[in-house]
Amino acid sequence: MPAITLQGVTKQFGDVRALRGIDMTVESGEVFGFLGPNGAGKSTTIDILLHYTHPSSGSVDVLGHDVSEEPAAVRKRVGILPEGFAPFETMTGRQHLAYAIEATDVDDDPAALLERVGLADAADRAAADYSTGMIQRLALAMALVGEPDVLILDEPSTGLDPHGVRRMREIVRAERDRGATVFFSSHILAQVEAVADRVAILRSGELVAVDTIDGLRETVDAGAELTVDLAGDPTEISPAVAAIEGVSTAAERDGDLVVGCTADAKLRVLDEIRAAGGTIRDFSTGQASLEDLFVSYTEGAA
Numbered sequence: 001m002p003a004i005t006l007q008g009v010t011k012q013f014g015d016v017r018a019l020r021g022i023d024m025t026v027e028s029g030e031v032f033g034f035l036g037p038n039g040a041g042k043s044t045t046i047d048i049l050l051h052y053t054h055p056s057s058g059s060v061d062v063l064g065h066d067v068s069e070e071p072a073a074v075r076k077r078v079g080i081l082p083e084g085f086a087p088f089e090t091m092t093g094r095q096h097l098a099y100a101i102e103a104t105d106v107d108d109d110p111a112a113l114l115e116r117v118g119l120a121d122a123a124d125r126a127a128a129d130y131s132t133g134m135i136q137r138l139a140l141a142m143a144l145v146g147e148p149d150v151l152i153l154d155e156p157s158t159g160l161d162p163h164g165v166r167r168m169r170e171i172v173r174a175e176r177d178r179g180a181t182v183f184f185s186s187h188i189l190a191q192v193e194a195v196a197d198r199v200a201i202l203r204s205g206e207l208v209a210v211d212t213i214d215g216l217r218e219t220v221d222a223g224a225e226l227t228v229d230l231a232g233d234p235t236e237i238s239p240a241v242a243a244i245e246g247v248s249t250a251a252e253r254d255g256d257l258v259v260g261c262t263a264d265a266k267l268r269v270l271d272e273i274r275a276a277g278g279t280i281r282d283f284s285t286g287q288a289s290l291e292d293l294f295v296s297y298t299e300g301a302a
């Protein structure tokens with residue numbers, strides 16, 4: 001049984017068509033990354049999944065329950081890390097967990113959950129005084145209460161330091177390994193690339209891709225990333241390289257010229273650099289990153 005199914009979901013806010021007909025299935029037990037530029041409709045989709053807002057049309061099913069008909073049954077089995085979680089003024093981290101545990105009617109140990117997200121030392125401090133990253137860790141601990149079947153994480157890496165980002169990744173993997181489905185939105189593409197089994201890319205309220213990252217690479221044929229160390233200024237040569245057939249991006253990065261291109265365009269790029277008078281000191285090739293793929297799917301989005 002799929003964990004999440006959206007069929008023909010639209011959402012209209014006045015004149016704004018935030019979602020224009022989303023059909024999407026998230027399988028049980030997968031880690032699913034939900035991507036899109038600002039304003040693409042990610043938060044609107046998540047709000048609809050959680051029954052915080054109604055779709056204008058279409059249907060949403062989570063764990064076999066129609067979200068609009070059985071919202072309570074869905075909430076019971078879903079752990080949520082909302083965007084912009086704000087702690088209660090007067091409660092400590094431990095008290096937040098105790099509250100979430102009671103509300104979910106389970107007997108989890110607050111200390112163990114706080115330890116899991118790296119907040120053990122701050123358990124008895126007022127959560128309103130936590131830093132942004134600590135608040136995000138607390139929100140994650142609350143989402144994990146009761147071993148939910150589905151975790152919905154809206155921008156989970158916001159404010160996290162590199163240790164927090166790594167811990168988040170480990171927790172997502174551990175949750176998947178215990179059998180949970182993880183659906184998360186993110187702008188941190190390296191994070192998505194590291195953990196997601198599949199990704200969906202939303203653009204202006206429409207899904208433009210749903211696939212594994214390797215599948216996306218094949219579809220856009222943006223299989224290669226070429227990094228060229230030039231004797232001169234890379235920006236002098238990048239416009240000529242960008243015009244080569246099969247090249248999707250050509251830009252300076254850390255003094256090198258970095259070119260996103262199809263596998264068969266690599267030699268043409270090197271030839272063109274030499275023909276344009278460039279001196280190649282060294283070069284290396286790698287796979288297109290999720291960032292390259294994201295840009296090629298969403299370029300020109302309003």
Ligand SMILES: Nc1ncnc2c1ncn2[C@@H]1O[C@H](COP(=O)(O)OP(=O)(O)OP(=O)(O)O)[C@@H](O)[C@H]1O
Pocket residue numbers: 013014016017018036037038039040041042043044045
């Ligand atoms: N309550 C609302 N009233 C009017 N328009 C809204 C409302 N909520 C969202 N929108 C519009 O719907 C569109 C999608 O917004 P949404 O917040 O879902 O995007 P997002 O993909 O989550 O963006 P971001 O990455 O910036 O968080 C935007 O054009 C936004 O202005």
